[in-house]
Amino acid sequence: MDVSGLSEHSPEACRARETLDRVAEKWTLMVIALLGERTKRFGELKRECVGISQRMLTVTLRGLERDGFVIRTVHPEIPPRVEYTLTGLGRTMLEAIEPIIVWTAAHGDEIDAARASYDERQEPARTGQAAG
Amino acid sequence: MDVSGLSEHSPEACRARETLDRVAEKWTLMVIALLGERTKRFGELKRECVGISQRMLTVTLRGLERDGFVIRTVHPEIPPRVEYTLTGLGRTMLEAIEPIIVWTAAHGDEIDAARASYDERQEPARTGQAAG
DNA sequence: CAGGATCCCTGCCGATACTG
DNA sequence: CAGTATCGGCAGGGATCCTG
Numbered sequence: 001m002d003v004s005g006l007s008e009h010s011p012e013a014c015r016a017r018e019t020l021d022r023v024a025e026k027w028t029l030m031v032i033a034l035l036g037e038r039t040k041r042f043g044e045l046k047r048e049c050v051g052i053s054q055r056m057l058t059v060t061l062r063g064l065e066r067d068g069f070v071i072r073t074v075h076p077e078i079p080p081r082v083e084y085t086l087t088g089l090g091r092t093m094l095e096a097i098e099p100i101i102v103w104t105a106a107h108g109d110e111i112d113a114a115r116a117s118y119d120e121r122q123e124p125a126r127t128g129q130a131a132g
Numbered sequence: 133m134d135v136s137g138l139s140e141h142s143p144e145a146c147r148a149r150e151t152l153d154r155v156a157e158k159w160t161l162m163v164i165a166l167l168g169e170r171t172k173r174f175g176e177l178k179r180e181c182v183g184i185s186q187r188m189l190t191v192t193l194r195g196l197e198r199d200g201f202v203i204r205t206v207h208p209e210i211p212p213r214v215e216y217t218l219t220g221l222g223r224t225m226l227e228a229i230e231p232i233i234v235w236t237a238a239h240g241d242e243i244d245a246a247r248a249s250y251d252e253r254q255e256p257a258r259t260g261q262a263a264g
Numbered sequence: 265c266a267g268g269a270t271c272c273c274t275g276c277c278g279a280t281a282c283t284g
Numbered sequence: 285c286a287g288t289a290t291c292g293g294c295a296g297g298g299a300t301c302c303t304g
Binding site: 010011013014015016017018019020021024025026029030032033034036037048055065066067068077089092093095096097098099100101102103104105107108110114115117118119 | 164168235249
C-alpha cells in the first residue's frame with residue numbers, strides 16, 4: 001500500500017473534517033445509506049431509522065437538502081406525500097464513505113478490544129493503590 | 133461503479149457512525165494525518181495543529197491511544213519527551229478515510245454552491261414579502 | 265402524513281492557571 | 285516540555301405539543 005502521499009493530506013484534512021462533521025451528524029450516514037437503496041418517503045425513513053424523532057429526521061433531511069445531497073419532492077396530495085432522493089453528489093459521497101463502513105465491519109472489534117485493554121491498565125491505577 | 137450492495141450497509145451504517153464520530157472529533161483527523169507522515173512529539177503536533185489547545189491535543193491523543201490508533205512512548209528524560217506513533221490499526225483507518233479527503237477536495241465547492249443556492253431560495257421567503 | 269415551534273439537558277470544546 | 289484541573293459557553297439533539 002502507498003501511504004507516501006499522505007503528508008499532502010494534512011492540510012486537506014482540515015477541509016475534510018467539515019465533510020466528516022456532516023456525515024457524523026448522528027443520523028446523516030444512516031439516512032444517506034437508506035436513501036442509497038432508493039427514493040423513500042419521510043415516514044419510511046422514520047420507521048427505518050429506529051429511535052429517531054420527527055424533529056431530527058426533518059433537521060437531518062433539511063441539512064442534506066441544503067448541501068445538495070438529497071432532493072426533496074413534495075407531492076401536492078392529501079394526505080401529503082414527500083419523497084427524498086439521493087443526488088449524484090450524495091451518491092459519490094456515499095461511495096467515499098463506504099471504505100469506512102467496510103473498515104468498521106473489519107476492525108470495529110479491535111477498537112473495542114484496545115479500549116477494554118486500555119481501561120484495564122488505567123482503572124486499577126486510580127482505584128487500587130493496595131496492589132503495590 | 134457498483135452501488136447495488138449498499139442496502140447491505142444500512143445496518144452497518146449504525147456501527148460505522150461510531151467510527152465517524154471519533155474521526156470527526158474536530159482534531160482527530162488532523163492528528164492522525166500528521167502522524168501518518170511519521171512519529172511525532174507532542175510539541176510538534178501542537179505546532180502543526182494550528183489553533184489547538186494543550187488540553188484538546190492531550191484529550192485527542194488519549195482517545196486515539198485508548199482506541200489503539202496511536203502508541204504513546206515516554207522517554208524518561210529532562211525535559212520530558214513523549215512521542216506518538218500511528219499503529220497499524222491507525223494506518224488502515226487513515227487509508228479508509230483517504231477517499232473522503234479526496235472526495236472533499238473534489239466536491240467541497242459543490243457543497244458550498246448548493247448551500248448558497250439553497251440559502252438564496254429560502255432567505256427571501258423569510259425576509260422579503262414585498263417581492264411578490 | 266409530514267413537519268414546525270418550544271423547552272431543556274448534555275457533552276464538546278476553548279481559555280486559563282498550575283505542576284513535575 | 286508535556287501534561288492536569290477547573291470553569292464556562294454554546295450547539296447538538298431529544299421530548300413534547302401543535303398544525304395544514
